[in-house]
């Protein structure tokens with residue numbers, strides 16, 4: 001295991017890895033979302049994963065460019081491994097072609113065995129590597145996948161012959177000068193597995209704005225409303241699972257009350273992972289209501305003039321924690337958002353009068369409703 005340094009900025013809530021603002025989701029959450037998006041809208045949802053990997057990792061990979069091609073590539077592959085994407089190796093490098101083997105590919109992990117290749121986000125990232133390396137338009141295709149029983153995933157990166165289009169919203173925020181505001185956190189990298197452990201979880205270190213960019217890619221495919229509903233329902237479910245796990249730890253002898261513990265953990269988790277700084281504004285014990293503001297919400301990065309609030313995943317996280325907190329089905333609405341020009345985002349968590357509990361059946365039904373909605 002190698003030690004990695006992460007720095008948390010107490011003033012603006014950014015978390016920095018190697019001098020660049022980052023967000024650190026669980027290793028499994030992004031591929032899990034990809035799988036669920038695919039189950040709802042079909043294979044076309046995979047385009048959002050590919051495009052995000054390609055356009056959002058490219059500015060970062062550009063900073064690693066060296067004169068020597070081989071050195072450049074080695075540096076990029078090592079860097080991707082440190083970020084937790086897997087253990088990567090180049091097995092063939094030509095003028096306008098390369099072959100990359102990925103052991104323990106993050107993209108394949110939560111997938112059941114299938115007859116399809118699933119690593120579209122990784123393919124996008126490797127296409128970006130190819131473009132930085134060759135200086136021309138490249139694409140990437142997965143040819144073997146762990147999900148098909150292969151010991152590793154294999155990718156072919158090749159020239160597509162079109163002009164390169166650069167996306168303007170993918171920018172890298174470098175570390176600020178004021179060191180006195182920075183708090184150091186540790187993460188640990190396993191170079192053999194290509195995994196990074198942060199806060200006891202295998203995690204991905206993504207450039208800040210990556211997850212919001214994925215949301216915009218989905219929006220460009222499906223429109224705002226279906227994406228809002230989909231991200232909200234899916235994230236609420238996983239956030240509720242996380243919150244319930246924390247709550248059960250209480251039974252193992254924690255001193256705080258479950259309510260305090262959950263609120264503290266929600267705030268801590270969000271800050272540590274670079275998702276934003278939540279501040280509780282209204283909370284009365286016994287009343288199922290919570291109002292909070294979130295500074296620097298990860299969900300709003302890169303949006304400049306949105307007409308409506310865009311932090312669906314942040315709202316869903318609050319709803320999931322709220323549900324565990326109050327022991328009843330809670331929902332969350334975002335009432336102010338940085339994406340629409342406010343200084344921070346504001347969320348209100350309230351008891352949903354129409355649903356008593358979020359049972360498995362009602363969840364299945366909402367997924368079905370969404371499938372109908374998105375098949376327009």
Ligand SMILES: [Zn+2]
Nearest residue numbers: 108119145153
């Ligand atoms: Zn794969």
Ligand SMILES: [Zn+2]
Nearest residue numbers: 311337338345
């Ligand atoms: Zn917002």
